[in-house]
Amino acid sequence: MVVIFFASLIRWSKHHQQTHRVNQFFYSLFFACFAVLTAAPAKAARLESWRFNSSQNQLEITTDGGVQPKAQLVADPTRLVIDLPGIVLGRPVINESMSGTVRSMRIGQFDRDTTRIVIELAPGYTLEPSQIKFRGISDRRWLIKLPTPQLATSSIPSISAVPRLSAPSRASESELAAIESVELNGSSNQLMIQANKPIRYTSRWDTSLAAYRIEISPAQLGNSVKGPELGAGSPISRVKLRQENSQTVAILVQPATGVQLGQMNQPNQRLVTLQIQRARLVSAAPAIAPRVMSVFNPSVANIPMPRSPNGRIVVIIDPGHGGPDPGAVGINGLQEKVIVLDIGNQVAALLQRQGVQALLTRADDRDLDLEPRVQMAEQSNATVFVSIHANAISLSRPDISGIETYYHESGLGLAQIIHQNVLQFTGASDRGVRKARFYVLRKTSMPSVLVEVGFVTGRDDASRLSNPAYRTQMADAIARGILQYLQRAARL
Ligand SMILES: [Zn+2]
Incomplete structure (x- = not known):
């Protein structure tokens, strides 16, 4: 009962509080109670x-x-x-x-x-x-x-x-398949990844490394495999091969200035290719330097994603919590701050690729109050503000899962379109678009929304949110929603 009480208290205080200190107190209290009641291995x-x-x-x-x-x-x-x-x-x-x-x-x-x-x-x-x-x-x-x-x-x-x-x-x-070679084919402008057995891959921008990350799993790096030889005029400035864990090989690709990374293809089961093309340079003057990610040419879409309308558009992506504030903690210790950072980073990267200047309020695991999040949006004169959170209710209610999207005043249209995309692309359950007086929604002057990407305490959501592929899907859906909204807004 105590757990339920504190859980609901957190639920209530999570986004409403203006002062974070109060939250911190309740969190500590919650964890103390939780640890005693369940004897869960809070500390490994x-x-x-x-x-x-x-x-x-x-x-x-x-x-x-x-x-x-x-x-x-x-x-x-x-x-x-x-x-x-x-x-x-x-x-x-x-x-x-x-x-x-x-x-x-x-x-x-x-x-x-x-x-x-x-x-x-x-x-x-x-x-x-x-x-x-x-x-x-x-x-x-x-x-x-x-x-x-x-x-x-x-x-x-x-x-x-x-x-x-x-x-x-x-x-x-x-x-496991072995990755036998990673080479740059100059004539076809492709990075070619060859394995000795059929392989599968996923790929995404890794904003923390400013590189395109191709993950191949299950696979191991072959013994003699080296990256491609990259000369001075190479369209790729760096390729890094890493055995991420015993099952996964990561290939990190950093394009040279003015180069776009295009479509990935799998011409046969053992070969994965990444298209590379030189492009016109895009000038992108970051409004707030330290948190701006590398900017890529918007003219090529790797995935069929809506394009950004013309004009200066700034989207603030705000992954909730961070640092000592884990946000909600759910099944198997699943932490809100970790999930929303991963999703937020990916949303920002996707938007960048479509020509939208996306700024992250936090791009790493840091403590950040609510006020500076709002300040960033105001100072950069952002077009829209999208806060990303994960939901929680008592751990005794694993039956509750689903997506909620919150707005305040002008954010309704944005909330609806993001919500719709998330439901469509993730298959998560619908808990509705709701109006709320959350601080970050109230204090921002542009259309702003808060997406709750699922319940860390929900059996269905927790298992899905633990899966990186699902988080990528979620990020993709949120980015689509934002882009569709921006397109519609531009037509008005
Ligand atoms: Zn939250």
Whole structure:
């Protein structure tokens, strides 16, 4: 009950409060109550110690909170991958080389709250997965005993889940495609990404890196793959290849000045191409320098997105909360500030690409009061203001999901058109366009709206908002709505 009480208090105070300090207080209070009532692991546990005993082929790990390890055996070279969900390593990757049939042990942070241990065998060796023994001395202390590795006679079994443990949730690494080359084809003006197996990709502007990000998953970087050789006159100033995690390769492309990145194509299942074209330079004088992102030529649309009407148009994108203020916190600790920053960054990048000057009130995880958000809109004489938030209600109401779009006075048209696009492109449930006296809506003089992109406490919304692809879809829909509105407004 206490949870519900404070949750609704937050819900009420979230956007209405003029002073953030009050919010902060309620947040702390809420988290304190929440932690006590549910004993949820608000703070992730740490990996305290680990020791691999080579003579016994045994790994011993200790954590300061309970853990249920998950394991999988991966081929080429054979390695046992042990994931510790809910465990934070809190230090750089550890890499221990060993002599013998077990060649190395690596420990790293696989994702935000999973530590991954990889025990790699010497080339040509494998082991029998059914004989790997996990012994929990307690839920914080585990012994993992490997059988003696054997020389592989034939091909190594692709993957085997280790018995007694929950099945690995991710695709087998052995099935991963390898990225074999990333080259610039001068005659066709394409960046060509070649893999040895069928691949799938997603792409978007990464505003924090001012680069176009192509993510290929599941895939690994091939051993000998380098980026393209980029000369002085190259249309691309930089290409960076990164193994983002064990399943994902990221290719970051920075175009040279005056160059546009065009359409992406997949001529065959193993080849992905990115069109590059020289373009007329666009002059874009940023109104507020530090937060303006790189500006790209508006004349090419990578995706069929409405174009910006002519004239100086400034759109303020305002991802809610940030820094010490997480906003709403929902299922699995899903944080509003993280979701809305990702969506906001993408909306801004999409608008930029369509020739709209998009300014972000915050482009990173920083503390920002409501007042400077409004000030930025006023000082830049913005055409429209779009605040992005995520909704929350009590954690005991996972049944509640859906989109709400708020406006105050002149923002109704903008709210309706964004709302409509979001429903259409995301398939999320409709909780209506609503009028509200939120500070950022009341204090801005241009049409302004506040989009609630879903409930972090909602079963449906939380799982979808946790998915980067869904957030991209959401950003796409919001950008479409804004562009349609600007087009209509220009015709009036
Ligand atoms: Zn919010």
